Ligand SMILES: Nc1ncnc2c1ncn2[C@@H]1O[C@H](COP(=O)(O)OP(=O)(O)O)[C@@H](O)[C@H]1O
Ligand SMILES: C[C@@](O)(CCOP(=O)(O)O)CC(=O)O
């Protein structure tokens with residue numbers, strides 16, 4: 001029996017970081033995915049190991065499942081219906097990952113592997129399996145790879161548990177019921193906590209449900225856009241990790257609580273206004289420029305406030321300056337500190353200009369990604385022949 005799931009990455013149009021403090025944020029799924037395949041071995045294949053293969057990185061981690069059980073402790077209770085945090089098991093997870101000798105240059109993976117062990121053992125218990133992960137998303141770049149990974153993992157694990165009831169004979173990708181999505185999202189949030197420390201939940205929520213959403217204090221409101229928005233994604237290729245950046249904002253907030261609360265409140269207003277504009281009836285051609293200028297202006301204001309939070313970076317500023325030469329507005333997306341920048345591409349912008357901007361950004365050493373925005377959330381596909 002084999003199952004494959006895929007979950008999308010995301011862009012945040014407004015509100016990153018402030019959303020951790022209860023401000024509204026607007027995010028959209030993108031059509032770049034992380035996929036997870038779980039294979040339970042046949043009797044002959046069974047070597048008693050739990051394996052995690054990170055196919056794109058050509059890395060494999062393996063644990064004798066009996067050892068994992070001995071270290072994490074036995075429990076007969078079915079836990080899959082109750083997303084939970086590792087708390088007192090955190091040190092054990094850490095040592096199970098430490099014994100794998102992760103290459104120093106890839107040490108950021110450690111928290112992702114801890115999240116894997118936690119989600120796997122809580123939802124599946126102590127069964128040997130091979131879990132393979134592939135991703136179209138750059139890791140640690142602000143496009144929500146950690147959330148897509150946690151959502152795809154949770155969905156695959158739950159599909160093979162009593163938490164989800166799907167038609168296994170159906171061919172191709174299929175979606176989940178609402179109560180199943182809620183469970184997938186709940187477990188993915190627990191995984192995100194292991195990776196991020198203090199996630200708001202926006203990334204796992206948009207990866208689970210897809211489309212465009214407004215998110216505030218754990219609640220999502222779908223945004224039906226009256227017009228397809230076009231953005232260019234630029235990866236500065238400067239690595240960073242969300243946990244450290246979120247911790248940096250928290251330190252600044254402790255030092256300057258009043259000023260930072262004003263910043264978060266301004267971001268809340270920006271996200272609310274942005275979501276109203278995106279939802280408003282499609283403008284006619286004459287009003288189109290005004291509509292897009294308003295969106296661009298709000299993005300520009302949000303970028304200024306992200307600078308106030310201390311999460312911009314010299315490379316991000318270079319992207320802003322470069323795109324501004326073409327009168328285009330950009331802002332960082334995700335945690336910042338490097339990572340990705342989004343640039344709004346107005347409807348009337350010619351392809352020639354887009355190509356010039358891309359060429360100039362690439363000459364600075366950046367990489368451009370094209371992605372459709374607002375697609376479906378997590379999906380599952382069965383491969384019953386294996
Ligand atoms: N495909 C993957 N395989 C293993 N770990 C992953 C994968 N995708 C994400 N992760 C985990 O998430 C971390 C990156 O998350 P984060 O710093 O939040 O950046 P982002 O979510 O913006 O990509 C990685 O260092 C790793 O621990
Ligand atoms: C900075 C933040 O708002 C988004 C982080 O996104 P990413 O991990 O950089 O893709 C944190 C959060 O909301 O949990």
Ligand SMILES: [Mg+2]
Pocket residue numbers: 144145146147196203242
């Ligand atoms: Mg992340």
